[in-house]
Amino acid sequence: ARFGAVMCCCGPCAMYRRSAMLSLLDQYETQLYRGKPSDFGEDRHLTILMLSAGFRTEYVPSAIAATVVPDTMGVYLRQQLRWARSTFRDTLLALPILPGLDRYLTLDVIGQNGGLLLLALSVLTGIGQFALTATVPWWTILVIGSMTLVRCSVAAYRARELRFLGFALHTLVNIFLLIPLKAYALCTLSNSDWLSR
Numbered sequence: 001a002r003f004g005a006v007m008c009c010c011g012p013c014a015m016y017r018r019s020a021m022l023s024l025l026d027q028y029e030t031q032l033y034r035g036k037p038s039d040f041g042e043d044r045h046l047t048i049l050m051l052s053a054g055f056r057t058e059y060v061p062s063a064i065a066a067t068v069v070p071d072t073m074g075v076y077l078r079q080q081l082r083w084a085r086s087t088f089r090d091t092l093l094a095l096p097i098l099p100g101l102d103r104y105l106t107l108d109v110i111g112q113n114g115g116l117l118l119l120a121l122s123v124l125t126g127i128g129q130f131a132l133t134a135t136v137p138w139w140t141i142l143v144i145g146s147m148t149l150v151r152c153s154v155a156a157y158r159a160r161e162l163r164f165l166g167f168a169l170h171t172l173v174n175i176f177l178l179i180p181l182k183a184y185a186l187c188t189l190s191n192s193d194w195l196s197r
Contacts, residue, residue: 001059003102005104006058006059007112008047008087009047010067011042014043023053027049028042028045028046031045033189036190044090045086045090045093051097051102051105080178081185084182085185085188089189095109116179119144119171119175119179123175145171152166153165
């Protein structure tokens with residue numbers, strides 16, 4: 001937000017100038033992926049269109065928004081699958097325009113995707129070590145744990161709230177649920193099923 005380059009303005013929380021929206025409406029309504037209409041993840045796509053047209057995207061901390069969130073594990077996993085497909089697809093579509101945008105966006109894209117890739121490689125390395133040598137991959141566990149604590153500590157410090165340390169538990173959700181789900185999403189990018197009501 002400090003660079004005016006938020007990569008995804010979430011649908012229920014985003015507001016756009018009418019003039020900006022009208023100038024991009026044709027591109028927005030005709031979004032395709034591999035020749036098929038792409039009708040989910042439109043919030044990220046619209047954000048990328050706004051940025052590529054030279055508009056700024058900002059975070060407004062005083063704004064209040066309400067949305068419906070998943071209330072069961074099945075609904076949560078379907079939402080995450082939809083979001084993962086959208087993120088991968090729109091990241092691929094954004095790569096050609098990144099050099100023309102703020103440099104921070106390139107760093108953001110690398111961070112969003114590189115962090116997940118490093119976590120997945122670490123987990124696979126640890127599983128491989130355990131499978132081949134029957135030894136517990138303590139170094140892998142220590143590095144993942146340390147990186148998790150550093151990341152959550154920075155968030156807790158910036159927000160001035162200790163409860164952000166609780167996000168460390170999300171690493172377990174990432175390892176056991178979201179990494180396999182995101183691998184599946186990457187293999188099924190052409191599937192446009194919303195997976196929801």
